[in-house]
Amino acid sequence: MQRDDVGSSVLRPPAVTLDIAITGHRSRHPVFAKNKAAIAQSLSALMDLLGRIAIEESGCEGRGELPSxxxxxxxxxxxxxxxxxxxxxxxxxxIAPLPFGQTLNLAINAQPVHVDDMQALLDGGMALDTESAERAAEIRNIAAKAQIFELADQDLEVERLYRKHLAERDNRAAEQDFVAICSDRAAIAARVMVEHSDILIGIWDGVTRGNIGGTRHTIESALEQGIAVIWLDAGNPDRWHLLRATEELAGLAGRPASADTEVVIRSVVREALCPVGDTWQNAHTNRIWRGKSNRFFHAYRRIEAIFGNPGLGALRSLRQYYEHPDAIAQGNGAPMLAAVAALPGGDVALAQRIGTDVLKPYAWADGVSTWLSDAYRGGMVASFLLSAFAIIGGIGYLPFATIEQKWGFAAFEFLLLTAIVVIFLTGKSRKWHERWFETRRVAEYFRHAPLLLLLGAARSTGRWPRGPKGNWPEWHVRHALRAIGLPRMQVTSTYLRAVLTLMRDHHVVPQRTYHLGKAARLKRTQHNLHRCSEMLFLSAVLSVAAYLLIEIGAKMGFVPHNLPHDVAKMFTFLGVLFPTLGGALAGIHYFGDFERFAAISEITAQKLGDVETRIALLLAAPDSDISYARVSGLAHGIDDIVVDEIENWQSVFGGKHITVPV
Incomplete structure (x- = not known):
């Protein structure tokens, strides 16, 4: 039997990780070679400082566990x-994201000078050149202890250019071609590294510009993505500088080290380790997962059903049953997980991690968010309707009862007004509005996370959005996905083609279809709701006009003299009924903002359609043209679409807190 209370087991605090990246000069750089010992000593001291600060700051928000x-x-x-x-x-x-396959990466970084040594290294042997052999041995030793993510999708072309460069040492064009492709691959791997990091340490002389993918370029890329950079001056290793913006790269020469370096580094570490604002552990955050919707909160969706799907189907049962987190891997998530497991050369453990660490919390957040959405939006719509019925009921005694019986109608009005107050106070105290926003953000981030995980891609720390009350949803998902990290695998063109197909079939097409249907339904709802409000207003005008005509007719003798008196109460009731109902529907129309929501879904569907077209173009291309940069670029594009949609719909409802309909 599946438990309903799965909050503590599914959305438990993630394993908090501080990720540090390194970039710096190669061993042949003159400044680095000259100050190598001093740089090593300063770097070790910096690592000690970061480790100490991370331990000291790990007790934030009373959590207390040590970070990784x-x-x-x-x-x-x-x-x-x-x-x-x-x-x-x-x-x-x-963690080692390599710009090439591991073997080719070794053959390049060992820096052989002859083709024979290069081939020996590619074959797993030893180079005859002593220095190359020593470098290769050191790289092999370290690589054996690291988690390797190999970007091998262009290895054949890189190897061809490398071989030509070593064979034709005097061929300037061959050298430029090889350097260009290596720089491009290094830039791609550096992007992967930066995306998975909170802090980048840059060992740089502050002067050398280098190639694309070099030290300065990596530092600049990190700053553009909102990643803090600790610059260790290779020319003066005792100087550390914390950089937060690309503009700080201007005029670095001669800049003195900050007197409060440890203070600013501490602030960066704390920002990475600790959420801002309320955490998921806050007493107001609902950790109880419910298996089905509450019929008392169906008012908003009933309005959508009546006005968005006119006909008998509008009166159908709207009760929803949410997929249990423990069942999603064998339920709606099974086709996607099967596709992940079938990826050629993929990380065999990744499908399992996606099932347990992504789909389960997604199902939890989606179910809780949907329940809270019903409570918040359904409660507000119910309040609009109850307010109208309270007014109508309070005045209903006029045509249907005597003044002595008015107390019953007043009691009915009082009960409805009390219900409105109860809805308001409950929604306010339990923070339906805020918690809906937060859990929906968690759900949407997890929904598309597998696409990024399969490619070893991630949204950079500095590019996560932040809600008005804090960033715990972003903090939680970022650390949950970081715990999965880069897959242990070699990325090939064949693998990328399979990921493209999975991306199209299990995210882009279903989400585009969903948004097109949602936009059409919301536009119908908006149109019919607006039309009904207009008809009620027109009915109010006609009822008042009819009474005036009766009065005129009585004065002129066309109708009985007592008729206006006999029908006055009924027409007074109708004069209140029609505009009150029309006003309630107009309030629901304003609150629901169906037209703007439809526009958001239409724009999202259009963007996803563009991505689908781009995927089709890539799938039609030969394997050699399906590169990691192109495929990961599409995944990041989808990521941006998801975040844009979240920010757009939250901007619609952001200011519409639960309140009484006055």
């Missing part, structure tokens, strides 16, 4: 490997 600290490194020979050496004694895991 990881290093992300591309294992280039120089600063990258120096950082790995600095953290190995601390037991920090090393």
């Amino acid at each position: 600290i990881r290093l992300h490194s591309m294992l280039a020979y120089g600063a990258d490997l120096m950082a790995v050496d600095a953290v190995q004694s601390k037991g920090w895991p090393v």
